[in-house]
Amino acid sequence: MATIKDVAKRAGVALSTASYALNGNQKVSASTIEKVLKAARELNYQKNGFASDLKRTKTNTIALILSDMSGPYFSELIKGVQEVTASHQYDLIACSSLGGDRSTATKFLREKRVDGAIILANNVSTQLIEESAREDFPIIVLDREVQNPFAIHVKVDNRHGAYQATEHLIENGHRTIGYISGPHDSHDNEERFKGFSDALKDHGITFQSRFKISGNFTRDGGYRATKMLIAQQQLPDALFYANDEMAIGGLQAFSEKGISIPDDVSIVGFDDIQLSEYVNPPLTTVKQPKYEAGALAVHTIFQMLAGEQVDQSFDLSTEFVKRSSVRSK
Amino acid sequence: MATIKDVAKRAGVALSTASYALNGNQKVSASTIEKVLKAARELNYQKNGFASDLKRTKTNTIALILSDMSGPYFSELIKGVQEVTASHQYDLIACSSLGGDRSTATKFLREKRVDGAIILANNVSTQLIEESAREDFPIIVLDREVQNPFAIHVKVDNRHGAYQATEHLIENGHRTIGYISGPHDSHDNEERFKGFSDALKDHGITFQSRFKISGNFTRDGGYRATKMLIAQQQLPDALFYANDEMAIGGLQAFSEKGISIPDDVSIVGFDDIQLSEYVNPPLTTVKQPKYEAGALAVHTIFQMLAGEQVDQSFDLSTEFVKRSSVRSK
DNA sequence: CTGTTAGCGCCTTCAG
DNA sequence: CTGAAGGCGCTAACAG
Numbered sequence: 001m002a003t004i005k006d007v008a009k010r011a012g013v014a015l016s017t018a019s020y021a022l023n024g025n026q027k028v029s030a031s032t033i034e035k036v037l038k039a040a041r042e043l044n045y046q047k048n049g050f051a052s053d054l055k056r057t058k059t060n061t062i063a064l065i066l067s068d069m070s071g072p073y074f075s076e077l078i079k080g081v082q083e084v085t086a087s088h089q090y091d092l093i094a095c096s097s098l099g100g101d102r103s104t105a106t107k108f109l110r111e112k113r114v115d116g117a118i119i120l121a122n123n124v125s126t127q128l129i130e131e132s133a134r135e136d137f138p139i140i141v142l143d144r145e146v147q148n149p150f151a152i153h154v155k156v157d158n159r160h161g162a163y164q165a166t167e168h169l170i171e172n173g174h175r176t177i178g179y180i181s182g183p184h185d186s187h188d189n190e191e192r193f194k195g196f197s198d199a200l201k202d203h204g205i206t207f208q209s210r211f212k213i214s215g216n217f218t219r220d221g222g223y224r225a226t227k228m229l230i231a232q233q234q235l236p237d238a239l240f241y242a243n244d245e246m247a248i249g250g251l252q253a254f255s256e257k258g259i260s261i262p263d264d265v266s267i268v269g270f271d272d273i274q275l276s277e278y279v280n281p282p283l284t285t286v287k288q289p290k291y292e293a294g295a296l297a298v299h300t301i302f303q304m305l306a307g308e309q310v311d312q313s314f315d316l317s318t319e320f321v322k323r324s325s326v327r328s329k
Numbered sequence: 330m331a332t333i334k335d336v337a338k339r340a341g342v343a344l345s346t347a348s349y350a351l352n353g354n355q356k357v358s359a360s361t362i363e364k365v366l367k368a369a370r371e372l373n374y375q376k377n378g379f380a381s382d383l384k385r386t387k388t389n390t391i392a393l394i395l396s397d398m399s400g401p402y403f404s405e406l407i408k409g410v411q412e413v414t415a416s417h418q419y420d421l422i423a424c425s426s427l428g429g430d431r432s433t434a435t436k437f438l439r440e441k442r443v444d445g446a447i448i449l450a451n452n453v454s455t456q457l458i459e460e461s462a463r464e465d466f467p468i469i470v471l472d473r474e475v476q477n478p479f480a481i482h483v484k485v486d487n488r489h490g491a492y493q494a495t496e497h498l499i500e501n502g503h504r505t506i507g508y509i510s511g512p513h514d515s516h517d518n519e520e521r522f523k524g525f526s527d528a529l530k531d532h533g534i535t536f537q538s539r540f541k542i543s544g545n546f547t548r549d550g551g552y553r554a555t556k557m558l559i560a561q562q563q564l565p566d567a568l569f570y571a572n573d574e575m576a577i578g579g580l581q582a583f584s585e586k587g588i589s590i591p592d593d594v595s596i597v598g599f600d601d602i603q604l605s606e607y608v609n610p611p612l613t614t615v616k617q618p619k620y621e622a623g624a625l626a627v628h629t630i631f632q633m634l635a636g637e638q639v640d641q642s643f644d645l646s647t648e649f650v651k652r653s654s655v656r657s658k
Numbered sequence: 659c660t661g662t663t664a665g666c667g668c669c670t671t672c673a674g
Numbered sequence: 675c676t677g678a679a680g681g682c683g684c685t686a687a688c689a690g
Contacts, residue, residue: 014660019685020660048440050682052684052685054379055666055683070404075400076399086428091436092425093424093433096411104420111376274604275607278604343677344677345675346675349675357675377667383667383683384668384681665687668682669682670680670681671679674677
């Protein structure tokens with residue numbers, strides 16, 4: 001590989017001149033720039049990005065860290081992140097935190113391989129985030145609170161969203177309502193459960209803990225949890241699935257047993273993923289402002305990078321989406 | 330940020346010793362290693378990844394380049410890529426080629442910021458790929474042929490898949506069949522069209538070019554193309570959509586006009602994306618072996634990195650998936 | 659406008 | 675085990 005040295009030599013100029021020319025610095029004459037560019041072309045020169053990053057201690061790239069890139073991630077969120085990132089002429093890379101401590105995500109965080117990061121990955125430890133965030137390495141977390149002035153929380157109001165959905169169930173006459181939960185260490189799940197319980201409490205309904213089953217936020221988990229519930233012989237009137245993926249798994253379990261939704265059991269999900277509109281019946285759920293969350297996250301990173309003061313946390317609200325998986329009164 | 334120098338100082342050892350200790354080199358005693366590690370911990374030392382990459386000219390990471398990360402990408406493909414990459418203790422990052430020459434993908438390719446790349450992005454120019462691929466930078470392309478011994482093609486048999494699907498249409502009595510096409514510069518689209526035409530020809534059917542409309546591989550494009558066809562007043566018996574996204578857009582256009590699928594028009598798609606099973610009616614389509622393609626791609630990269638000889642191209646076959654969007658004879 | 663020079667942080671000899 | 679020294683490729687003063 002040709003280096004900048006070779007280019008300078010071939011163009012017959014000094015190394016620094018070549019560097020200036022290549023980087024479009026003012027103080028080089030047009031003709032010299034042309035000479036250098038020509039030499040670079042002839043040598044098929046490509047700069048070594050690492051060397052330049054090392055020197056400038058700046059990468060011009062933002063990382064989006066997801067718990068599982070192959071998961072049904074939020075395409076709207078990525079779109080929001082991508083557009084804002086691109087409009088600032090920054091690069092964006094996505095990486096996964098699958099594999100815990102030895103994951104790519106961990107490496108990027110620890111080694112500060114990017115200028116800022118956005119995290120939506122419950123398997124990245126809060127400790128790691130707190131240790132990594134600092135003035136020149138802002139981190140935005142979308143799914144938890146973090147104690148570090150350079151780790152900002154962009155949160156959606158999971159609690160209120162869950163409250164609304166639960167109330168919808170109650171208003172339509174459902175009294176025994178089960179909760180299919182996400183991972184216990186998920187902050188989002190916890191908030192949703194709180195909203196759910198609050199609604200129940202406010203309407204004088206007591207929650208029966210045998211109707212709380214974990215489904216781990218996966219379709220398969222939702223399927224199994226639902227199967228279990230069916231096997232118990234005593235189905236509640238309605239089920240609150242802490243996310244859509246699990247609800248869709250549940251739908252399948254019910255359909256296999258000939259249990260009709262919403263005639264026999266009503267269900268609601270959370271997230272409003274793309275599929276939810278297409279399943280049968282279309283899923284009543286709570287929509288998250290994903291695009292906005294993504295855009296706001298990046299926007300905040302750039303503000304921090306520019307040394308501006310930002311709030312410690314931002315709140316975004318959800319929207320209830322009524323479709324056909326809840327029986328009307 | 331603490332550097333290795335600080336660690337060495339604090340541990341009271343030489344810089345080189347610290348380096349050895351940190352990298353698990355044999356020639357350092359266990360007690361010294363402990364001392365160094367302790368100092369590193371106390372200083373919250375993190376090595377600078379760029380410096381080390383620069384020195385070693387190796388990044389231990391593979392890039393997956395997609396035309397649009399927020400698009401309905403192939404989650405199975407990512408899974409295949411991810412699993413094999415992780416099993417080799419390599420890191421994986423995904424980036425988008427959105428933005429053409431100034432995209433993140435272009436930067437990674439040009440500057441060789443990774444050890445190898447897998448490309449499924451029709452907006453990355455073949456020229457760039459050919460210029461970038463070299464012995465120490467293997468590239469696998471999933472959607473075209475490239476003339477460079479270090480750019481290997483993992484292809485699925487689009488042609489045969491399209492042939493089969495078309496034949497299915499013909500066998501069920503359809504004679505005038507339209508083709509909703511992808512981008513003209515897409516190799517996949519071209520191959521699918523060839524399979525489609527071949528099937529028609531082999532059954533003595535002549536294709537009417539007014540029934541070929543471009544839909545650009547997007548849902549919206551499929552929607553618009555279908556609208557256009559409907560507006561022409563003369564619908565064919567059946568429609569071959571060059572991918573599922575477009576077919577789903579078409580489904581919506583038909584439904585808005587009260588045209589019933591498959592009673593009025595039969596349709597088939599291509600890809601078998603997750604949604605296809607859930608739309609109404611469930612889409613008959615051609616399934617691509619995405620997981621296998623992803624896994625094979627990474628596997629090949631590692632072989633090349635190890636200096637082994639590999640074939641210039643690999644072929645994977647498709648599978649016809651019969652669902653309910655084609656009227657039976 | 660050009661050439662010289664001093665690092666960025668890390669890794670790896672090599673002789674002691 | 676040490677300490678010095680050379681470099682990876684590039685950038686950015688600085689002095690001419």
